[in-house]
Amino acid sequence: MKALITLATALLMSLPAPAAEPTLRVEPPNWWVGMRDTSLQLMLHAPGIAETRPVLSPYDGVALKGSHRAASPNYLFIDLDVSPTAKPGEITLQLGQRSLRYALLARAAGSAQRQGFGPRDAIYLVVPDRFAQGGNGRQEGMKEGVHRADPGGRHGGDLAGMRRHLPYIAGLGFTQVWPTPLVENNSEKYSYHGYAATDFYRIDPRFGTNDEFRDYVAEARSHGLGVIQDIVLNHIGHDHWWMADLPAPDWLNAWPQYTETHHARMTLQDPYASPSDRKRFTDGWFVPGMPDLNQRRPELGTYLTQMTLWWIESAGLSGIRTDTYSYSDRDFLRDWSGRIMKEYPRLNIVGEEWSPHPAVVAYWQRGKKNHDGYVSHAPSMMDFPLQANLLAALLEDDGPHTGLTKLYEGLAHDFVYPDPAQLVLFDGNHDTPRLFSALRGDLGLTRMALAYLATTRRIPQFFYGTELLMRSPTERDDGIVRADMPGGWAGDTVNAFTGAGLSADQREMQDWVRRLFNWRKGHRTVHDGALMQFAPLNGCYVFFRYDTERTVMVVLNKNAMPIDLALDRFSERVRARARARDVLGGRDLTLGAQLTVPARSPLILDIPR
Secondary structure (H helix, E strand, C coil): CHHHHHHHHHHHHHCCCCCCCCCCEEECCCEECCCCCCEEEEEEECCCHHHCCCEECCCCCEEEEEEECCCCCCEEEEEEEECCCCCCEEEEEEECCEEEEEEEECCCCCHHHCCCCCCCCCEEEECHHHHCCCCCCCCCCCCCCECCCCCCCECCCCHHHHHHCHHHHHHCCCCEEEECCCEECCCCCCCCCCCCCCEEEEECCCCCCHHHHHHHHHHHHHCCCEEEEEECCCECCCCCHHHHCCCCHHHECCCCCCCECCCCHHHHCCCCCCHHHHHHHHHCECCCCCCEECCCCHHHHHHHHHHHHHHHHHHCCCEEEECCHHHCCHHHHHHHHHHHHHHCCCCEEEECCCCCCHHHHHCCECCCCCCCCCCCCECEEECHHHHHHHHHHHHCCCECCECHHHHHHHHHHHHHCCCHHHCEEECCCCCCCCHHHHCCCCHHHHHHHHHHHHHCCCEEEEECCHHHCCCCCCCCCHHHHCCCCCCCCCCCCCCCCCCCCCCHHHHHHHHHHHHHHHHHHCCHHHHHCEEEEEEEECCEEEEEEECCCEEEEEEEECCCCCEEEEHHHHCCCCCCCCEEEECCCCEEEECCCEEEECCCEEEEEEEEC
8 A cells, every 4th residue: 555655656657737827917006995086907818818708796885897909918907896885905906716815905094185286496406327226236137237337337226225324305405305116127128217217116135125215205294204216107128018019009109210209299289289299208219228108008098097096005205207298299298197096196206307488388287278178187297498598697698688687587477377386496417517517617506596596486496416416428328427426426436425534625516515505494584475576786686585474585697796786666565674684605794785695605694574
């Protein structure tokens, strides 16, 4: 008998192992009860999954509304309704021989009413790969390794490094942090920037894990910092997992031959634009390595919307920054922004519309009454027009239509915006030359730019390293613009976080920025006050922020010499013999008939009513 048992065991062991069940991908990976919109569409991917008919086990408050396939037999879309009465738990879907358990979670307390960023905030923008290295080191399965000597390669920054230096960002006076995209970009080269996603639901392992991102957001909150997530709706990376098996041929915007967008963004507002030009703008690809998504495909529009909601709810975000905003289908953008704001009425979304024309930027802001009836729900946009005017104001000679006049007239165009205070004005970003270089290495002009950024009627956004006078070529060079933050890597001889190795100018600018933005953080008049500006005169531009309690006077003096301002010109906003505090100089003074403003400098006076 023992011999028979031994023989039977040997025969069983010699048989091939049963084939493992193919992996089932389910997105979103989970959902929540208590969402205002009760619809939920699951996208399932596995070999032959489209041939199954899902059956939902009874679960109070959850109903199976239907399912359908796309062109590929390997995708199934399941429509559920999660009613307000549903409780947290796991639903079970039977898919042929396969059983899927799907988690419905409870939302965090107050999630729907979370406060987004706004004029009371100041945003610090970081490029995660270039900010700080915290020892993550995960590389398994990643196509591109760390090559720090290559300006266009990965340098190894990660969430752990970013998390370590949250106190530094908060200490500078900022209240929001915006990292460029953190989701997986698993491409063979140039993968560090994050704008070519290969998996929308996974933090790139070289940065960390989804849980580590949630921990980062939670710790940021403990330092008084909200986190804005950068989300790309227009395109993916050519190595995205969809590309091996598209759900449908029209999942992407396809052309008979490769066609790039011509970036003629004004075609969307131009009453005379040809339909072919409009199509090429939105449906043309950015580059061959970034396939353009067709959000007119209903399942894809739903997928991108739910993906955005999933990150907001899962990570506890305070806002969304949306790349290449107008390149996406505009009807999709209307529905996407409407759904986001329906779920989170106090959240903020800032879109990137890289246009020098205020009317084009205003078209996309919530509340704008557009000529063609288009309705957007995005509260904020990046203020590219005013940023360009700010640089021109400081670099050009002053004249009736040049120099400081451009800044004055640029702000005067606020009448085209439904809510100009919600626009995000920036000193620079990951796509533009460094501010200090753009201003020709002029310390005075740099301070004027930052003083304006902090005090005008906008949400200020600051690019990491500006406080250290980091430089770049004035023509576009992304790798150098996104240079490593000094001190973010072991062995760096210059360290922004400790001050070691900084030059005298760098230390002075860092301290100056810290004073400026910490003052702004506690100043309600600058957050919410009215604005009055005076036409530039003799190389000086003056404007006021004011409310019933205080007045802030801001003077930008471009002259190479100090100038005496006659204050009677500004009697509408400042009274004679008023007491004032020099915010940047730290001195108290009594205003007389004249005010001396140092050469090539900003002056900010805080004046109680």
